[in-house]
Amino acid sequence: xxxxxxxxxxxxxxxxxxxxxxxxxxxxxxxxxxxxxxxxxxxxxxxxxxxxxxxxxxxxxxxxxxxxxxxxxxxxxxxxxxxxxxxxxxxxxxxxxxxxxxxxxxxxxxxxxxxxxxxxxxxxxxxxxxxxxxxxxxxxxxxxxxxxxxxxxxxxxxxxxxxxxxxxxxxxxxxxxxxx
Numbered sequence: 001x002x003x004x005x006x007x008x009x010x011x012x013x014x015x016x017x018x019x020x021x022x023x024x025x026x027x028x029x030x031x032x033x034x035x036x037x038x039x040x041x042x043x044x045x046x047x048x049x050x051x052x053x054x055x056x057x058x059x060x061x062x063x064x065x066x067x068x069x070x071x072x073x074x075x076x077x078x079x080x081x082x083x084x085x086x087x088x089x090x091x092x093x094x095x096x097x098x099x100x101x102x103x104x105x106x107x108x109x110x111x112x113x114x115x116x117x118x119x120x121x122x123x124x125x126x127x128x129x130x131x132x133x134x135x136x137x138x139x140x141x142x143x144x145x146x147x148x149x150x151x152x153x154x155x156x157x158x159x160x161x162x163x164x165x166x167x168x169x170x171x172x173x174x175x176x177x178x179x180x
Contacts, residue, residue: 002102004137007137013033016137020049031052050117053115099119104139106137119155
C-alpha cells in the first residue's frame with residue numbers, strides 16, 4: 001500500500017498536483033508520471049499526468065465486485081463470503097495483479113478518500129503549465145518507482161490469445177489430487 005507525504009513546491013515524478021484542466025465538470029488531482037531525470041535536467045516540453053480517482057467508487061462499480069457481493073442479504077457478509085472479497089480487495093490495495101490502477105492512501109498528506117492512479121486517464125501538459133500547478137503531496141520512494149513499474153507494465157502489455165478453459169491444465173498440475 002502506497003502512502004503520500006507532504007509535497008514540495010517543485011514538480012517531480014510522483015508529485016500530486018491540483019489545478020489540472022482535464023476538461024471535466026470536476027477536475028481530479030493528477031500525478032506526474034514523466035521521468036524525474038527529464039524534469040530535473042529540462043529535457044522535456046510536456047509532462048505526462050495521470051488522474052487520481054476515488055478507489056471506493058471505482059471498485060464498487062466494477063463487475064468483479066458486484067459478482068462477489070451478489071446475493072448478500074441485509075448487507076451482512078459471512079466469513080465464508082468475506083475471505084474472497086478481502087482477497088479481491090487486497091489485490092487492489094497491495095497493487096498485485098491489477099495493472100490499470102495504482103492504490104494510494106492519502107491520509108498522511110491530506111484529507112481525501114483512498115485514491116487510484118488511473119493509467120487509462122492520462123493527459124500531457126506543457127511543462128510551463130504544470131510548473132504553475134499547486135503541488136499538494138508527493139508519492140515517496142520506493143512507491144513512486146513501484147508505481148512506474150506498474151505503469152510501464154500496463155502500457156507495454158502485449159495482447160495474446162488466452163485459453164479460456166484451463167481445467168485440464170489445472171488437473172494435470174494438482175495431480176494426484178482430484179476435484180470432488
